Amino acid sequence: MPRAHLPPPTFDVDHWSDAAARAALGTVVDSVATMIGFKVASLGLVQGDWLRIVSLVGDELLPAEAQVGHAFPLADVRADLDRAEGLGRFRFLADDGPAGDEVTGWVPVETALGAPGAGDALAVHKDRAWHPHDLLAAPLHATDGTWIGLISVDIPEDGLRPDRAQRQQLERYAELAERTLRVALDREGLSRRTRMAEATRHVVRLASSWDDLDRVFEQCRSWLLDGFAADVVTIRTYPWDDHDEGGTAPVEAPALVVDEIRDLARRGWQRQSVTVLHAELDDPASGPLPVDAQTANAEVMLRQGVTSMAVVPMGAGDTCLGHLVVARGPDGAPFTEDELLPLMDVGRDMGRSVANAHALIREHAAAARSAELATYKSDLLSTVSHELKNPLSVMSGHLELLEEESVGEDDPGLRRTVHALRRATTRMSRLVDDLLVLARASDTDNAESFEVLDAVAVATEALDLHALAAQRGGVDLRVEASQAWLPVRADPVALERAIGNLVGNAVKYTPSGGWVVIGAWPVGSDVVVEVRDTGVGISEADQAQLFTEFFRSTDPQVRRRPGTGLGLTITRRVAEQLGGRVEVESEIGRGSRFRLVLPRAT
Template identity: 40%
Template sequence: MRSPHDDAAVADTLHTILSSVTDLLGFELATISLVQPDGALETVAVAGTSEAQLALMGHRIESSVVESELADAEEWGPLRFMPHDRMRLPAERFVWVPQDVEPTDDPTRWHPLDVLVAPLRDEEGRLRALISVDSPEDRLRPAGEDRKNLERFIDQTRPAVLNLIERSELAAQLRLADAARLVVREASSELSIQSIIDVTQHAITRCFDAFGMWIQTFDEDGDGKGVIHASNGAEIRLSEDIRRIARPAARMMWDAQLVAVIGQDSVRPAVLTPEHENQIFDFMRTIEVTSMLFIPLGAGKECLGNLVLTRHDDARADWSDMEQRVALDIGHDLGRALLNARAFERERRLVDELRELDSYKSRLVATLAHELKNPLTSILGHTEILGASPDLGAAERTSVGAVERGAARMQRLVDDLLTLAHAGDPHTPFTPTPVDLHAAVLEAVDLLRVTVNHKALDVVVEAPEDSIKVLAEPDGVEQILSNLISNATKYTPEGGRVTVRLTPMKRYVRLEVSDTGLGISPRDQEQLFSEFFRSTNPEAVALPGTGLGLAIVQRIVERHRGRIHFTSELGEGTTFTVTLPRA
């Protein structure tokens, strides 16, 4: 854990204070050790020789060990003197022993293993720092005026050092709080509540020096007890009573914009009855925590849940005013993140439902089409047999021809329905492979050669000499090309022009099919990709079609994560543009 005192300005100030000891009070060595978050005393400033600085900087010792030695030390006002012969632990754990100083038994002289320190305590009596002085220049134990000067120095220095520690810790905590808030705000892009916790829990628990955390989210309908999301995959089992207590408490605290500290030594929050508080204390004992910080989460006027931070150290059971203010800010940020996650979850469910509905529709269409396909095949077969009979008269042949044309039209419709159902079913496996788009275009044009020649159309294919491959399903590419190019030839008058243009880009290939045909009215353009839509243009209606071709193309393009759009002017022609992923 990074020390809250890792600040160059703090170290410089502490070193300046120590320089007064070495320069004015006649000691060759002085150090300041600060109590770290883990309870150890760590030396953060040293005034003395470079050899001593190298040996002592960063030196650590458990504060409990120091407290034990201080209890038996001689009291010199604010100082504590520990003669080398009365220490229980080796003095080397406390001081640096220079190699060139000779030990002595003279009680007035300074022994290399003597320890003289000044414990600096805050208003609550907690040890926060330790000033140590060593190696008096006169090699005598401080007495008389020398000791009084040293005591005055400690009395004057104590508030300055404690204020410096407090400001340093406050600044460090503010930096951590800002970092935690930044992490929480960035978590708004996460799409699930558990992801939000996974992203933010380290920053939040570190900011508040907390043992653990969990979030209880409330159901949207307001009837349920919500869901518990714990950090680090932990399982938090809240009783039904605790969950029922949390919901109204969180709502009342969100309305009042307050957080609550819950612990044996804290004032009972007004939103809790004594019975509720006892139930919570019983629960805290089962999870071995000494205090909790209860934070409502919300956005606007809506309370969405609560965040609970825990501590299990009696020495850190308190939560400062600043921590409570920062916690409320994080409650706002987390509330917005939860609102986003909830909205995404609603959208995901809706998309799943729509996808399932679309899949059901596709399966229904496919089933009906299959059921129609067999009798249609039978009808066409029998009309072919009837048409070949020499005994039919002119009227009968006309009827048979009408039946055959109607059945053929229905068969085209059934085939298009099957294609549409396959392309639109989200459960249909998607297996793309590299497809030579240029070769596929040439093949599609060749299949329409009879129509092209009959209408004397000028069909031009513009493409680079090198092959252009797209990552697609071959059948899908064939459907796209046959529909777009056949539409262009169908709706272009005799002597017109159809242009198919291929343009490779970095990640996609652009396919353009342009014609000089009928064009599409603005009114028809709005519904062009709708299923079974037929143009209102009488010239277009006169031409055969099922109204499914462009709907099929759009489904296939979307299936390939491509895009399709068009431009058209009535009477001047139409251009369809499709982009497909490049292989």
């Protein structure tokens, strides 16, 4: 075994592999000691640059620095084995020098010399006597030849170095120990991959949710700590638009380190790879960071109690949006490729979550700006319309007086002028009325004016309003309703105008001999008011813009008829204000069908 060293902190063997594998290793080590006759037997596990004791018999004979969980520098163990004599699987390093009373190996000299039979063995079998500094150990390998562990024995019961028969037995136990350790490592790997897969699955689920991003980060952090056996996990997002950086609580570090880690993450995102940093490097210039940043980062890592950290870029598309740092202390195993690949997957999933959150925030901001503009527009329309309505009323009144006085006049030009002004004023008044209704329908705070109305009654009133125009145009106008009471909750003025606009348009654009039918019936939890006609129809191109403010059809037959271009806009706004919708089906030359679908009042 290696000579005296200061090992790293204690390793908690209870969290390595599983209980069955640990028990199997303990049985092998105990059998080596019992069946072959050694007071001390141990099995060590190779972890990075250290050999950790994971199973031990004879711990009462050993000093504190040689107990289960402690580690020895692997380089020292290799050096001892390189000098040892090969005995099959085992390596024997004889030390025939004078014995002292200092602790030079893993068994104190006085313990070895005080073992039963030790003195007699030295006197009778000087050529085979076991010396306190003797080393007998067998490296254990994976199927690919990688060194995975070491089984060793010390203090023979008879005080003698093992003979041929004992060595043959040791060979069999070393082979058994190797197979058992492979199984234990496979189970540990499976357990680690299972934990990683579980953590990754939860991260994917959390990242796919629309929950608060800070909550997602904190929950992901918990899963990553456990799933990747990490001691520290931090998640940071970079500044975007007019928003500051975010994420979990940042580690206090110099600006140089922060900037270099971000640059490292951005480069990693371009390569789609994770970068591992170490606190201790033989040559700081060999690290992925500039020397000054590497030195400063190492100080930060050691201050946090970590010795290795994986920098995982988070991003979406071509943009790196942040990074994760998954760090381990001196007890942690080195990061493997099996871990870095799923960590990169985590970075992609969390990057999508960050991108979705950014998009949602932008969408909310745009919706808020849109709502502000809509409110401003509604207020402007309402104010302007009200300001126009009073002077238009005055003008209309005076024109009416002039019209009455001009009846007896012999000047036909005067009468034409008065009639033209009268028609223009009427059109202007209709436009102002439409603007007022449009502003009212666009007001989201107008719910206090809502009443429970009968859709059939409103449809009948629309028929009465347009009956004369239909009669003059030779259009058959009628109402078809499945029942007498179809309640909807709406602003009376707005609903009357919404249905009236559909009926008015149908009558206006249906030629003589055609018909217009107003229907009303319940459909599930909705009320449908339908207006269908045999009019001129609407082209597909016009249908795409039909509900746009001030839109007038390109059809010459339609443009010959006067209109403000606001009627269908008002109908759509009223429907949306009430939580409903407007549907249209039309074909040139075959008529149109408009459906106003509104929630049924309870």
